[in-house]
Amino acid sequence: MRNRDCTCRSGTELYERGNFVELRTQDTPDGVKTIILTGRMDIAGTQEIEQQFTSLAAGQKALIAVDLSGVSFLASIGMRTLVSSARAQMNRGGAMALVNPAPMVNQALIAAGLDSLIPIYPDIQQASRGLQASAR
16 A cells, blocks of 8 residues: 555645655656656566656657656666556647656666667756657
């Protein structure tokens, strides 16, 4: 059973903390929705946020930036969640990008070839520009 410490909604930001992964969202003035993940995206962590993440990242056409700077571990199940959401977003006419993964997470993404499916940017500003350009 999952233990939720805090769930609250404030403006455009959603904050949810479970045992393994923290998920927050933030809408930017340029229309990019940022999903900020913190923790371990192993089996337990990914399962904990998968439904909510998929709903946010793939539920409707949008420009999505996924901030991975706080993700310390990314297993294949977490990669699958990212890829399936990115594909669903592309099928809707939107786009998804990954932002500032930690070095070990970045190495795993590149080794798995995800960088050829989902662009990876060093910061949210560059991701936002890249997503905006893809929407034109």
